[in-house]
Amino acid sequence: MIPREVLQKIRRIQIRTSHLADNLLAGQYHSAFKGRGVEFEEVRPYRIGDDVRAIDWNVTARTGEPFIKLFREERQLTVTLLVDLSASQGLGTHWQSKRELVAELGASLAFSAIRNNDKVALTLFTDEIEKAIPPRSGSRHVLRVIRELLYCQPIGHGTNVSKALEHLNHTSKRRSIAFLVSDFQDADYEQALKVARRKHDVIPIVVSDRSEFELPNVGLLELVDSETGEMVMVDTSNRYLRKLYAERAQAMAEKRDQVFKRLGMDPIHVHTGEEFADPLRKFFHQRELRR
Known part of the structure; x- marks a missing residue:
């Protein structure tokens, strides 16, 4: 039985993200992603302003009047959410944790997909594959996605991105937006x-909290690595230590982004305590321009 407070949270996320998909991301998602292809639908008489490259010369020659071909996009796609549920997702120094941010983000993407008649699949992973939900459409399916994003209790604690990608390759026979x-x-x-x-x-979506890049000056502080359980006592009043912490975090981020750059991938960056709609809109717009 799911606790009442979790059900209330699912409902709040449903209302907020459904509104976001309908009003802020409407149209941009559809324009950003191509369907599987196009298929011929019909011909109609040529009108001024039509693309001359679409003229059907066979029909035109037979009738003596210019006709153009009309095509319909094969729209239905599969959107797969590969979501990290490792222990570090519980971090949140603002009004939300990384996991709560991921739940809202995933719900928004799922609602955007089903509004365009696409299917949504969900794979939750840590250092193992925790749960895999096959692609389906419909609002009830999105509610299940939200529930799993919020309520799934992972067994693992670490992060294994490679295993999640290998699972995608083995289980998705057709091309999907992941x-x-x-x-x-x-x-x-x-x-x-x-x-x-x-x-x-x-499409990589990098989720972070500002505290991962800046150590607060609060004196002695016991830090725990949520994924390994390792504990260490640090003196955060030490300026050199804070500088070292920030430099190390920045170096790790740059190394990650270099991987994306080498592969020609455009990551989306979102942060706890900040709206994620703007980074999504910007990404969809850039994809539309490239199309």
Whole structure:
């Protein structure tokens, strides 16, 4: 039985993200992603302003009047959410944790997909595959996606991005749009990304909290690595230590982004305590321009 407070949270996320998909992301999602192809629908008489490249010369020659071909996009796509549920997703120094942010983000993408008659699949992973939900459409399915994003209790604690991508390759026979949502606190996943993007449209979404880049000056502080359980006592009043912490975090972020750059991938960056709609809109707009 799901606790009442979780059901209330699911309902709040449903209302907020459904509104976001309908009003803020409407049209942009559809324009950003191509269907599987186009198929011939009919011919009609040529009108001034029509693309002359669409003229059907056979019909035109037979009738003596110019006709153009009309095509219909085969729209239905599969959107796969590959979501990191490792222990580090519980971090949140603002009004929400990374996991709560991911739940809202995933729900918005799922609602945008079903509004366009696409199907949505969900894979939750840590250092193992925690749960996999096959692609379906409809609002009830999105509610299940939200529930799992919020309520699934993972067994693992670490992060294995490669395993999630390998699972995608093995289970998705057709090309899909795969949103890879993680804080990418992992290593050696470049080859797996390279293989996955040959078959799928893989879009990294990097989730972070500002505290991961800046250590507060609060004196002695016991830090715990949520994924390994390692504990260490640090003196945060030490300016050199804070500088070292920030430099190390920045170096890790740059190394991650270099992987994306080498593979020609455009990551979306979202942060706890900040609206994620703007980064999504910007990404959809850039994709539309490239089309």
